[in-house]
Amino acid sequence: MNTHIDQAKRILAVNDRGGYTVPTDRLYPFQWNWDSAFVAMGFALYDTDRAYRELERLVEGQWADGMIPHIVFHAPSDTYFPGPNVWRTKHPTPTSGITQPPVFAIALRKLYEAAGKDAEARTLPLYEAALKWHRWWYSARDPEGTGLVALLHPWESGSDNSPAWDIALARVPTTTDTPVVRKDTGHVDADMRPRDEDYRRFIHLVDTYAACGWDPAKQWEKAPFKVAEIQTTAILLKAGEDLEALAREFGRMDDVAEIAALNALTRKAILAQWRPALSRFVSRDLVSGEDIEAATQAGFIPLLSLDLEKPIADALVDEMRAWSKSLKVAFPTTKPGSASWEPKRYWRGPAWAIINWLLINGLKRNGHADASEELRKSTVTAIETEGFAEYFDPVTGEGCGGLGFSWTAAAYLWLE
Ligand code: 2M8
Numbered sequence: 001m002n003t004h005i006d007q008a009k010r011i012l013a014v015n016d017r018g019g020y021t022v023p024t025d026r027l028y029p030f031q032w033n034w035d036s037a038f039v040a041m042g043f044a045l046y047d048t049d050r051a052y053r054e055l056e057r058l059v060e061g062q063w064a065d066g067m068i069p070h071i072v073f074h075a076p077s078d079t080y081f082p083g084p085n086v087w088r089t090k091h092p093t094p095t096s097g098i099t100q101p102p103v104f105a106i107a108l109r110k111l112y113e114a115a116g117k118d119a120e121a122r123t124l125p126l127y128e129a130a131l132k133w134h135r136w137w138y139s140a141r142d143p144e145g146t147g148l149v150a151l152l153h154p155w156e157s158g159s160d161n162s163p164a165w166d167i168a169l170a171r172v173p174t175t176t177d178t179p180v181v182r183k184d185t186g187h188v189d190a191d192m193r194p195r196d197e198d199y200r201r202f203i204h205l206v207d208t209y210a211a212c213g214w215d216p217a218k219q220w221e222k223a224p225f226k227v228a229e230i231q232t233t234a235i236l237l238k239a240g241e242d243l244e245a246l247a248r249e250f251g252r253m254d255d256v257a258e259i260a261a262l263n264a265l266t267r268k269a270i271l272a273q274w275r276p277a278l279s280r281f282v283s284r285d286l287v288s289g290e291d292i293e294a295a296t297q298a299g300f301i302p303l304l305s306l307d308l309e310k311p312i313a314d315a316l317v318d319e320m321r322a323w324s325k326s327l328k329v330a331f332p333t334t335k336p337g338s339a340s341w342e343p344k345r346y347w348r349g350p351a352w353a354i355i356n357w358l359l360i361n362g363l364k365r366n367g368h369a370d371a372s373e374e375l376r377k378s379t380v381t382a383i384e385t386e387g388f389a390e391y392f393d394p395v396t397g398e399g400c401g402g403l404g405f406s407w408t409a410a411a412y413l414w415l416e
Pocket of ligand 1: 033159
């Protein structure tokens with residue numbers, strides 16, 4: 001009997017707040033969007049009813065325009081900043097006003113596969129919610145129809161303080177109407193968190209979009225931060241593939257045609273972001289029109305949703321191996337040794353089990369079973385050695401950030 005499996009399940013149980021799972025106690029006391037999608041996949045392995053519940057509770061926060069917000073504030077808590085009074089959104093269940101990577105449909109397909117045909121009636125409303133959200137992504141965040149979707153806030157990427165945003169975020173003023181009263185640094189070491197200056201810019205963006213009444217067209221016009229992002233777009237494409245498969249399963253042939261066309265557009269757009277000289281894919285800063293060349297994990301995530309030509313897949317894997325050389329835990333979220341590399345600071349270097357989960361699937365899809373297996377083992381060993389930490393220092397292997405972390409537990413259940 002693997003006691004780590006029991007521990008992982010216990011973490012998910014302890015972080016349950018009534019059909020939804022908080023990422024970890026106190027540091028993140030609400031329901032987060034992509035965390036819940038990963039958690040639902042974890043539950044799908046042993047409790048499909050609870051897995052469905054997780055997604056259903058997330059959808060309670062879905063806006064009329066289709067957006068599924070990055071946080072749903074089901075119950076009040078004063079241990080997190082910024083709370084609902086800062087977001088000033090108008091949804092009946094309080095939510096944030098921005099979104100997060102659309103892992104939802106990936107989870108939904110896995111759940112439906114686990115639950116079987118009998119679960120069709122329960123799956124359909126969630127399928128509709130996912131389709132509405134995907135339409136929102138393409139209309140609100142790619143109004144010009146490029147096939148790449150844009151983020152208007154670093155928090156939407158899930159990789160909050162990634163070096164990928166350094167240039168684009170530097171243009172955002174540090175002035176805020178809302179006082180910045182951080183709570184995160186009271187829970188974990190400030191050296192492991194985004195800097196105060198980052199937070200001022202994050203809140204400047206929230207103030208700016210709240211002043212737009214959270215209207216997508218107004219935000220698009222006013223956004224001082226606008227990045228066509230490769231990791232989110234690659235996740236959207238994988239989710240789009242899974243949505244297309246569900247549409248086919250449910251005989252929704254009009255939806256199949258619509259989703260397939262969006263997927264084809266995005267597939268082509270991602271491929272155009274391949275940069276052979278960097279051996280990575282790149283995002284585009286839509287304010288400057290320039291490539292974002294910062295060396296981060298995002299450039300490898302297209303493995304998840306594209307069947308790449310062998311030379312491209314091989315180049316990605318060689319580059320990944322070069323980054324991982326002499327690390328205790330792969331895969332680093334910033335290239336080791338680069339100027340912005342900080343192995344303990346959140347999304348500027350550490351290894352994250354959920355990112356590894358995406359890469360493990362992507363490597364397998366692209367014919368690199370060995371590299372996939374190496375990464376799987378490295379992730380499992382890190383968790384078994386250090387526990388279910390939010391993330392890991394790739395040099396020392398130390399578990400960092402919040403402990404008893406839900407998505408690390410869910411990832412373990414899939415990867416062990
Ligand atoms: C982190 O982000 C939140 C803001 O959304 C924060 O730092 O306050 C990120 O790691 C994000 O990817 C994650 O979804 C969230 C909850 O685990 O925490």
